[in-house]
Amino acid sequence: MKLAFSAEDEAFRAEVRSFLAAELPPGLARREAAGFHNKRATVHPWQQKLCAKGWAAPNWPAEFGGAGWSPIQRYIFELECGLANAPEYSLIAMSMAGPVLCRFGSPELQQEFLEPMLKGDCWFCQGFSEPQAGSDLASLRTRAVRDGDDYVITGQKIWTTDAHMADYMICLARTDAEVKPQAGLSMIIMPMDAPGVTVRPIDTIDGDAHVNEVFIEDARVPAHYLIGEPNSGWTQAKYLLGHERTHNAYLGMLRRYLARIPALIDDELCRGLPAAEAGEYRRRHARLAIDVDALEWSVLRVLAGEEGPALGAAASAISIRGAAYLLRAADLEMAILGPQVVPRFGPDDGAPLVAGAPPAAAGRTTQYLYWWAATIFGGSDEIQRNIIWSTLFR
Amino acid sequence: MLRDGARRYLADDFATRRRGDGAAGSAGWRGYADLGWLALLAPEDAGGLGGDIEDVLILAEEMGRALSLQPYIASAVLATGLVDLVAAGQQRLDLLGAMASGDRRFAPALYEPGRRYRLEPEVRAVTSGAGYRLSGAKSLIAGGAGADGLLVTALLGDGVVGLFLAAMENAAIFPTRYATIDDADTIDVRFEQVELGPDALLGITTIDAIDDVLDEARxxxxxxxxGALERAVEITADYLKTRTQFGQPLANFQALQHSVVEMYIDADSIRSSLYNAIAVFDRGGREDRRRAVSSCWVKTFDAAKGIAGMAVHLHGGIGMTTEYPVGHYLRRVMVSERSFGDVEHHLARYMELAG
Incomplete structure (x- = not known):
């Protein structure tokens, strides 16, 4: 199998690089490089620049304002953004709700939501998981009951990323309790300011709060906010989760780690690191680079349209290894930083809780802790292994 | 097409060998020649097909899958590359033609006892009359048993490296023949004042150039x-579906399913690493090629024993028997990972070039 980047691809890469160099706000990149999640307000100007350039939505069809790129161009863009320390923005709207609306939404819904999403004026969260429906998503209990021109939604969501700063939820709810679990679900857009919706942030071990509990008590939503036909939510959810087959390789982030780890070994922060240990860390870095090279080609094989039974398993395999390599990269940074990792840090920018304590390792530490979530969200590693087994071996 | 044909041709290799119908199985060197496999990499001006490395890699995959013991990589890939690199004029054409047709088979003798994976030879060649006199020792010569001649790297003095063709019938060459743990035949040799004619020196070369040719063989x-590992995964998954314990097929148990899936992901990652190397091979400079080959080597052999060993483990007792094929994959990769430099050797080479 042959695949090489064409001259056009390389020209595109150069264009992306120079755009990032000229337009990415340095403060934003610094915060991102330090390892902290950027907030809605801080990434908004960046999204607007991308929007003006027509690059805000790499994954959408061009007719809806998407970039209209080839899979290879999307991949190059993700990689270059990773290397330049560009932050993700409005992730759920751009990568999940947006593609679903483009594919399944009515023209009215597309008209109402897609442009504000592009501009960063309309943020979404994704209401899938529930306290009793994690890996077993189809068993979810939140109900949406038709009442005149509205649906009335009742239930509880959990692990809802960005709910505390979202304007809308793309909510997976049961609209028919009489059929088998997968067949009675619908996706419906729910305004987060609807009466009856309560958001409670969940503090997580990385020292931040990106996920939430969402309590929904008889929230009324206009009936035309239901996406597509009633009871087609499972199909839409599968489309959504399979939409970005290769995003979960985290190649942009992995390349960022690989680029900065050698510098960390030589950083003043790691003063006193014995030479033998430094050598061992360089070897771990080289082994990781070798694994990431292979992962990159696993992604390229999918993008190049390699066929056969393995394709169905590829996204799951990529997701498992992507998360594992992120953890290896972050854990390597923890090892290199040694005692610098230990001081506890504050929630924002890693300001030390005690005056005079060293703050610099905080971002690396929060990232390390956060990446454990990558083994869980979007289908845990175990779910992915089940998918691979049933695709290839059952 | 090449793959399908090779798979059919090699299918009975292991079973035939186990029955004792021939040390090398049914698919002998002559058969390889008739299929054109020996001519794949030989240049067209020497009667070869001037083929693509990719075709060779497809064949190699199938040979690993079939547990073939023919010294294809040593005597077809590496030997052809060395002769093409070093020999010149009519001698080059004659040798390459004879190798491509299967009339003559040579075995590269590059490594030496006590020198691990260093390519710089300690075997010495001094001029003797019109020819040369060779002394020293070479070890682990894959394909050496039954070869018509050895392609020997030797020091000509002042760090000049020559490649010699030494015919096996020379009385001053003392071979020690033995089996390796993958059941292949190999030899070590001692050269005791071996007198060679003037045309035994195929040409002068450099360690760097030899290393480049080796990269294709690697x-x-x-x-x-x-190929071997992917087959081991298949055999294992099939076995779990047929073996019944606790009243149900072992394949019903999630712990075992997930072990197979991990083996599969690791093996498929090797395929990705190989594609990366192929892409670099097509367009990269020497450093890029070396880096990509060492990257692929580390990726492959970091994972190989884990996959093949887990295949044995998941079979239970039957996996430990010589009668059953799965354990032979473990033995094969243990030999392979020590053939042209090991994981540590290639990790070091990768890191030198990564700088």
Whole structure:
């Protein structure tokens, strides 16, 4: 199998690089490089620049304002953004709700939501998981009951990323309790300011709060906010989760780690690191680079349209290894930083809780802790292994 | 097409060998020649097909899959590359033609006892009359048993490296023949004042140039290993579906399913690493090629024993028997990973070039 980047691809890469160099706000990149999640307000100007350039939505069809790129161009863009320390923005709207609306939404819904999403004026969260429906998503209990021109939604969501700063939820709810679990679900857009919706942030071990509990008590939503036909939510959810087959390789982030780890070994922060240990860390870095090279080609094989039974398993395999390599990269940074990792840090920018304590390792530490979530969200590693087994071996 | 044909041709290799119908199985060297496999990499001006490394890698995958013991990588890939690199004029054409047709088979003798994976020879060649006199020792010569001649690297003095063709019938060459743990035949040799004619020196070369030719053989060995490991995964998954315990097939147990899936992901990652190396091979400079080959080598052999060993484990007792094929994959990769430099050797080379 042959695949090489064409001259056009390389020209595109150069264009992306120079755009990032000229337009990415340095403060934003610094915060991102330090390892902290950027907030809605801080990434908004960046999204607007991308929007003006027509690059805000790499994954959408061009007719809806998407970039209209080839899979290879999307991949190059993700990689270059990773290397330049560009932050993700409005992730759920751009990568999940947006593609679903483009594919399944009515023209009215597309008209109402897609442009504000592009501009960063309309943020979404994704209401899938529930306290009793994690890996077993189809068993979810939140109900949406038709009442005149509205649906009335009742239930509880959990692990809802960005709910505390979202304007809308793309909510997976049961609209028919009489059929088998997968067949009675619908996706419906729910305004987060609807009466009856309560958001409670969940503090997580990385020292931040990106996920939430969402309590929904008889929230009324206009009936035309239901996406597509009633009871087609499972199909839409599968489309959504399979939409970005290769995003979960985290190649942009992995390349960022690989680029900065050698510098960390030589950083003043790691003063006193014995030479033998430094050598061992360089070897771990080289082994990781070798694994990431292979992962990159696993992604390229999918993008190049390699066929056969393995394709169905590829996204799951990529997701498992992507998360594992992120953890290896972050854990390597923890090892290199040694005692610098230990001081506890504050929630924002890693300001030390005690005056005079060293703050610099905080971002690396929060990232390390956060990446454990990558083994869980979007289908845990175990779910992915089940998918691979049933695709290839059952 | 090449793959399908090779798979059919090699299918009975292991079973035939186990029955004792021939040390090398049914698919002998002559058969390889008739299929054109020996001519794949030989240049067209010497009667070869001037083929693509990719075709060779497909064949190597199938040979690994079939547990073939023919010294294809040593005597077809590496030997052809060395002769093409070093020999000149009519001698080059004659040798390459004879190798491509299967009339003559040579075995590269590059490594030496006590020198691990260093390519710089300690075997010495001094001029003797019109010819040369060779002394020293070479070890682990894959394909050496039954070869018509050895392609020997030797020091000509002042760090000049020559490649010699030494015919096996020379009385001053003392071979020690033995089996390796993958059941292949190999030899070590001692050269005791071996007198060679003037045309035994195929030409002068450099360690760097030899290393470049070796890189093609290394990729082929990674492909061979990939084929072997993918087959080991298949055999294991099939076995779990047929073996019943606790009243149900072992394949029903999630712990075992997930072990197979991990083996599969690791093997498929080797395929990705191989594709990366192929892409670099097509367009990269020497450093890029070396880096990509060493990357593929580390990726392949970091994972190989884990996959093949887990295949044995998941079979239970039957996996430990010589009668059953799965354990032979473990033995094969243990030999392969020590063939042209090991994981540590290639990790070091990768890191030197990564700087």
């Amino acid at each position: 990729l082929a060995l990674c492909a061979d290993t990939l």
